[in-house]
Amino acid sequence: MKLSILDQSPISSGKTAKDALNASVELAVQADALGFTRYWIAEHHDMTGLACSNPDVMLGIIGSRTKRIRIGAGAVLLPHYKPFRVAETYNLLATLFPDRLDLGIGRAPGGSAEASIALSGDFLQNVRRMPYSLDDLLHFLHNDFPKERMYSKIKPSPVPDTSPVVWLLGTSEKSAALAAEKGLPYVFGHFMSDTDGPAVVKKYKGQGSRTIVTVSVICAETTTEAEQLALSSMLWSIQKTKDEGDGKVPSIDATQIYNFSGEEQETIRNMRRKMIVGNPQEVRKQLEDLQESYHVDEWMIVTITHSYKARLKSYRLLAEELQLSQ
Template sequence: MTLLSVLDQTPVIDGHTAADAIAATIELAQLADDLGYTRYWCAEHHGLLAVSNPSPEVMLARLGSVTKRIRIGSGGIMLPYYSAFKVAEQFLMLEALFPNRIDLGVGRAPGGDMRTAQAVAAGVYNRGEIFAEQVTDLVALMNGTLPSDHPAYGVVLQPQVATRPQLWMLGSSDFGGRLAAQLGMRFAFAHFINAHFGHTVGHDYRERFAPGQEAKPYLAAAVFAICADTEEEAIALEKAVDLRRVQMAYGMNLPIPSVIQGQGAAQQYDERERLVIEREKARSVIGTPQTVTERLLELRDRFGADELIVLTVAGSYRARLRSYELLAQAFELGRAPQPRPANPN
């Protein structure tokens, strides 16, 4: 059985508010819990109109209270902004609230532009220069193995609970994979960011892995996918994705395009924009359940992945919910969704 999980960026679709996006995240987490997905991760971003979650740790407290069994976590916390000690405290608090359900995934990207990064970090954003040191500290804090010459040695880490969050390294290059292997951590590769050599990074991670935080390697591939009932609907949804890719190539800070906007833009692209769209298609898997399932299984096998983490950003919240329903059915996750109020968007 293939393990499927969810990565959610809390997207703001054009014509909707951040409050709508946050409500949609809560609804999707409940659905994923009902359907049998393994984990639900929230991503951290700053200063972007298309995504509306700058603080996954706050969102996770809410999601834990409205779900029952699914693991919840960060995909990820952008560690260069923060003290490793403070992040450990936050996620131990979540672990105290929801024992054996918390994942702490960390990354080194800014989750926004450099000017925003400096604002978030009060002008001292370290651009990831000390990221490896921070992750090493985080692992040691969680394990109680800080060296005696560390400034935090002997400081009481609260809350003191018996269980620990599951630690993950996130990455889209060989840097993250090698650091995860060195520290013996779980590793999730962002295929939705880098679609061209993630499988080689994954294989390198397995080969280099030294037991540490985990006894053996564990690899997840994070993939952008949209699953639709019909090919026609899939094409319409893909047009909105195409428009988003063009907007990003121009550096435009805008909400996620709606399906209607995507259809309207499809006939207006110039040659450069069509090249952008074609170049970026490898980062997405969009189609009917059969097409998407076949492609996801190919990626799983190519990566040798233990798990697939699916990111779906569609031009409609209704279509996003339906996509995860169809995937759950196709992969036979084995749970039926509970009745919920219809979301017309």
Template sequence: MGLKLSILDQSPIFAGESAEEALRHSLQLAQLAEELGYNRFWVSEHHDTEHVAGSSPEVLLAYLLAHTKHIRLGSGGVMLQHYSPYKVAENFNVLAALAPGRIDLGVGRAPGGLPRSTRALQRGVAEAQDLLEKLKELQLILDHNLPEDHPLHGLRAAPLPAVPAPVFVLGTSVGSAEIAAELGYPYVFSQFINTDQEVARQAFTVYKERFNPVRSEAPTPILAVAVIVADTDEEAQELASHQKLVKIHLASGRTITVASIEHANEFGNQTNESFTIEEKVPELVKGSKETVRRKLLELQEQYEVEEIIVTTPIKIFDKRINSFKLLKEAFAEVAEKR
């Protein structure tokens, strides 16, 4: 089967750059993705950090829609735990009405920031719902189909677009795969966050075996990975050598991936829990066009996915652009030979 390639952009603010520059880079990458023929372009949600500019994917998506023509755009993802499903539905109904058939609503359950930002986002929220409950309510609102016994029956998330945004579940665990399967949603496993291949394998297996065909006939498994492509394997290795993966392990059992050692310490201090910090070299798909193409095709076969979403954490913007160009060239060259 063919392999679809998409991009997740986190609007990173690297040393010496401003937030304005980071967001301009996101626009340039979206336009480049459209020009090169990538399948979709998603933006992320992060809070209370000086390392990432994208705190509001809905706002950024509206801007990207206005400056692109046909590529699918979406959230990778909205952190639904913080928000009213009704407001999320309204936001994405506006986007879907502005650009019918071009908007994806990716939903995640990570905090997207420090405990302090979670408290700020959820301040004053009296009614607690878990992600599964919120997703069910979100879909009922998007479908304009709240049952008569629902306390919000009759509610409209105006405008009601002709083509509502499809929902995707993003995750790094078997638990998120179970949710996606039960609700019949496409499922994205973020291997650039959780590099444990056994967990990824289990998550995709559970998703496929338990998939409930209420919204589509077949499951849609998608893999998200970090990719660095350069002119040579040696150059890609050099670009990758600057990357670090930092995880904080909390006494309560949670493990959170963060941007830096400093961020990890701040996160731990705000939880008032004991914690340990782990720093290691991340597992990246890296190399020349030929090397990366081979590795991605191996991942496609290993997990039986038809789409891979790539994030490229290269600090030099021109090199990041080149990586996306080389990646598309790698697969275009194969298609030409067939």
């Protein structure tokens, strides 16, 4: 079983965006040492509790601080950008960090409607054009535009010896079908989807190639501690939905004084069913059980806790339990 990391660079209460970004760099460095396969960082816009609006900049820093681990975006939100610019950026990163670059592509807005308009104008029109934009991006990266196309005369320089590996991210049959159509490896977001994930992945695997499933995991030395950490993360999700609090991940202490309504308690029960929470042995067993459903050999783990130390420890305990560095 391979394990990778998806980092959303969350900002904890009492901390700043700089603290969160520094914690992300530290997490990537530790992931490199612990034996994780990949470290990807997400893209979000105008979100108070998430610090990374530009994975490209972070990957330049993270690549220079790591040696082995594959690094990438999870994901570049392609409807916001011109394919040539994305190809230039990731070719440059792939030149600096040879044979280590992944380019995850998504089509979500990553923020509010206002932020989307500020970034790229008519986002819905750009989403409709995404299959064509994806084609252009792949042609740029592979340098294989048909000669009759104007773009065949240009290259997104610098051109690396090994191109970035493009992955398509999604949470539905539609995204899986697009990945299969384009011949791209696929990442399914189990942690943020109510779709029948195993069915989507099974259908994709009948047409496609490599698959990763992303799951929310919180691991601690004891089950009680893990559940406390998870409750903090779930309260954060509830507060974001209701536009309560300061938008940052609340502390465990905050969960103990928060008066959860009946509706919120039901929401928490539903969210908890999508998460893997427990001590190292319990988490391993839950991952193995999920593997029985998905039949994939690589899991991308997203862990959000108020304490950055607890987050690092969660990943370390999991790496040790699965002997990733062996």
